[in-house]
Amino acid sequence: MNLQTGTPAPHFSLSDETGAVRNLSDFAGQTIVLYFYPKDDTPGCTTEACNFRDDYSAYEKAGVTILGVSPDSPKSHTKFKEKFNLPFSLLADEDHAVSEQYGVWGPKKFMGREYMGVMRTTFVIGPDGLVKKIFENVKPADHSLEVLAAVRE
Numbered sequence: 001m002n003l004q005t006g007t008p009a010p011h012f013s014l015s016d017e018t019g020a021v022r023n024l025s026d027f028a029g030q031t032i033v034l035y036f037y038p039k040d041d042t043p044g045c046t047t048e049a050c051n052f053r054d055d056y057s058a059y060e061k062a063g064v065t066i067l068g069v070s071p072d073s074p075k076s077h078t079k080f081k082e083k084f085n086l087p088f089s090l091l092a093d094e095d096h097a098v099s100e101q102y103g104v105w106g107p108k109k110f111m112g113r114e115y116m117g118v119m120r121t122t123f124v125i126g127p128d129g130l131v132k133k134i135f136e137n138v139k140p141a142d143h144s145l146e147v148l149a150a151v152r153e
Contacts, residue, residue, distance in 0.1 A: 002072070003103050003131055003132075003134065004131065005131050005139055006130055007130065008099070008129055009024060009032075009034070009123065009125040009130065009131050010024075010101040010102060011023070011024050012098045012101065014022055014069065014093055014098060015092050016074065016077070016090065016092070017072050017077035017089065017090050019074050020068070022089060022148065023029070024125075024129070026051060027067075028064050028129065030064070030123070030127055031068060031127055031151055032066075033052075033064055033066045033122060033124055033126040034052070034102075034122070035066070035068050035122075035123075036070070036099055036120065037049070037070050037120055038070060038117055038118045038120065039070060039071075039084065039118075040072045040076045040077060040080035041076075041079070043103075043138070045070070045085040046084060048120070048138070048140035048144070049061045049068060049080070049086055049142040050084055051143060051144035052066050052088065052144045053088075054066075055145065056087050056088065056104070058148055059148065060153070062152060064151050065145075066088040066089075067088065067091055067101070068089070068090045069090075070090070070093065070115075070118060071093055071094055072094075074092045075091035076092075087106070093096075093127060099118050102121070103109055104119045105118060105119070119137070120137070120138040120140070121133040121134065121135065121136050121138060122143065122147055124151055131148075132140075135150075
């Protein structure tokens with residue numbers, strides 16, 4: 001992980017589930033929860049997304065924007081978002097360039113097989129564009145509540 005708290009969040013420009021291009025600068029002046037997850041509609045990713053969904057009103061009250069990022073396509077994001085009624089944007093990092101910028105693309109192991117993928121990581125970016133907090137090796141079940149506590153600090 002090369003990104004550290006207190007450093008500027010790397011700029012990005014990614015398509016959301018509708019195909020609209022979203023830039024980090026579109027959210028200037030807001031607190032952002034930028035969460036990177038491996039794959040739409042898989043058990044851990046669904047748990048994580050649904051917990052953010054269930055706590056969404058608390059994030060709204062805190063003035064926080066949630067953005068999910070994975071290597072899936074906008075079409076895949078649309079299905080995932082509709083299936084689980086997710087109230088926030090999902091960004092398509094199909095070439096994993098943004099995941100690499102944020103230092104969350106790397107070797108993973110599953111059932112003895114090694115491959116490259118997204119390491120589940122969340123960044124809280126302050127209204128000033130600086131990284132306020134980094135959650136690595138995220139456990140999906142309690143993650144939303146951890147993040148909510150951090151943005152309320």
